[in-house]
Amino acid sequence: MKKILVLTESIEVNDSSGSKANVALIKNLIKLKHSLKVYHLDRSRSKIEGVETFAIKRYKTSFYYWLVRFNTLFSKHGLNFNAFIEKKYGFSFSHFEDVERFKKALAKEDPEKYDIVFTLSKASSFRPHKTVLESPKWHFKWYAYVHDPYPMHAYPRPYDWVEPGHQKKRKFFIEVSKKAHKLMYPSLYLAEWMESYYGKLIEKRLLIPHQIDHSIQMGTKNRFFDALQFIILHAGNLMSARKPQALVEAYKQLLENYPKLKSHSHLVFIGEESSFHSYFREQQKQLPQLKLSKGSIPFEEVLKLQADASVNVILEAKGPISPFLPGKFPHCVMAEKPILLLGPYYSESRRLLGMENYPFWAEIDDQEKIYLTLEKLYLNWKSKQFTFKYEHVQNYLGLDHLRKVI
Numbered sequence: 480m481k482k483i484l485v486l487t488e489s490i491e492v493n494d495s496s497g498s499k500a501n502v503a504l505i506k507n508l509i510k511l512k513h514s515l516k517v518y519h520l521d522r523s524r525s526k527i528e529g530v531e532t533f534a535i536k537r538y539k540t541s542f543y544y545w546l547v548r549f550n551t552l553f554s555k556h557g558l559n560f561n562a563f564i565e566k567k568y569g570f571s572f573s574h575f576e577d578v579e580r581f582k583k584a585l586a587k588e589d590p591e592k593y594d595i596v597f598t599l600s601k602a603s604s605f606r607p608h609k610t611v612l613e614s615p616k617w618h619f620k621w622y623a624y625v626h627d628p629y630p631m632h633a634y635p636r637p638y639d640w641v642e643p644g645h646q647k648k649r650k651f652f653i654e655v656s657k658k659a660h661k662l663m664y665p666s667l668y669l670a671e672w673m674e675s676y677y678g679k680l681i682e683k684r685l686l687i688p689h690q691i692d693h694s695i696q697m698g699t700k701n702r703f704f705d706a707l708q709f710i711i712l713h714a715g716n717l718m719s720a721r722k723p724q725a726l727v728e729a730y731k732q733l734l735e736n737y738p739k740l741k742s743h744s745h746l747v748f749i750g751e752e753s754s755f756h757s758y759f760r761e762q763q764k765q766l767p768q769l770k771l772s773k774g775s776i777p778f779e780e781v782l783k784l785q786a787d788a789s790v791n792v793i794l795e796a797k798g799p800i801s802p803f804l805p806g807k808f809p810h811c812v813m814a815e816k817p818i819l820l821l822g823p824y825y826s827e828s829r830r831l832l833g834m835e836n837y838p839f840w841a842e843i844d845d846q847e848k849i850y851l852t853l854e855k856l857y858l859n860w861k862s863k864q865f866t867f868k869y870e871h872v873q874n875y876l877g878l879d880h881l882r883k884v885i
Contacts, residue, residue: 496806497601795822
């Protein structure tokens with residue numbers, strides 16, 4: 480058993496995919512009998528059963544607290560200084576305030592009482608990492624989790640762009656890579672991708688994929704579709720690079736070729752309003768089988784929909800590689816329904832599902848192959864072959880692998 484101190488911005492699972500992944504990791508470490516203490520910044524005072532959790536308050540005596548307040552006030556009146564601030568200092572005032580909050584909490588702790596300090600990131604936010612980077616006495620026990628490439632210019636196309644303060648952000652991460660004892664990644668391709676930017680750090684590499692958490696309480700209600708019908712579900716926000724048009728067109732082709740399917744099938748998109756919703760609404764005029772949620776829905780309800788769906792879709796951007804492991808990947812695997820993966824040839828999801836022999840993969844814009852794959856999935860469903868257990872992946876995303884690396 481190890482004593483682990485965790486710094487993470489949020490343990491609220493409806494906050495983001497990164498928070499869902501972090502909470503699942505924390506819960507699985509508890510199942511392995513490790514002792515954890517978690518500091519976070521949630522206002523909701525979220526809790527995790529079996530874990531000491533502490534929400535760090537904001538300090539009105541902090542200089543950064545008032546800079547954040549004034550900057551927010553100016554923003555409401557159309558004066559947004561964030562780009563200037565980040566270009567000059569590398570990070571926002573709220574970033575500096577949160578790091579200061581974490582440092583006050585960390586100052587109360589003794590490194591000798593812990594075996595490991597985890598800093599868990601989400602997306603491009605590395606506040607816990609900056610905290611420990613500026614606390615040298617913790618470096619020899621520091622396990623830094625890297626959820627996504629960093630900074631934004633290190634993303635693969637088409638996501639890459641040069642953000643304000645990118646040089647300072649890069650220098651920051653060079654220091655993280657030097658000082659951390661271990662660098663944890665959810666994906667092999669992400670580890671290799673980051674090492675191409677920051678040097679060969681394979682001796683520090685630790686692969687901890689997003690975890691399957693069987694203790695999650697799944698919702699009981701499905702208000703979107705009849706689970707006895709042929710349902711193709713995409714759950715999650717559609718970023719601008721995740722283009723769903725070829726999927727929609729292939730689905731329309733499937734209905735045309737199998738007209739009886741029109742009365743017992745739906746293509747469902749769950750998530751926030753996106754740049755594609757005007758396209759979706761135009762399609763709905765001729766395609767009533769296309770269904771949309773009104774914004775995001777609670778996590779436990781999404782799990783219920785994924786379990787009830789016939790097919791769960793993972794959309795990845797068109798590009799040379801997708802080094803990310805999507806936050807919803809373990810939830811789709813846990814649902815034990817076929818996963819329709821639409822993404823690049825080189826994709827961490829495809830690597831885990833089976834590079835050359837996975838039957839339900841196509842490039843995101845290959846309408847003909849998507850159609851043929853949908854047809855195969857439909858015929859399998861029709862013949863009652865609609866479960867897919869992904870046993871080798873479940874083992875990798877579960878306690879067995881985690882026990883080996885921690």
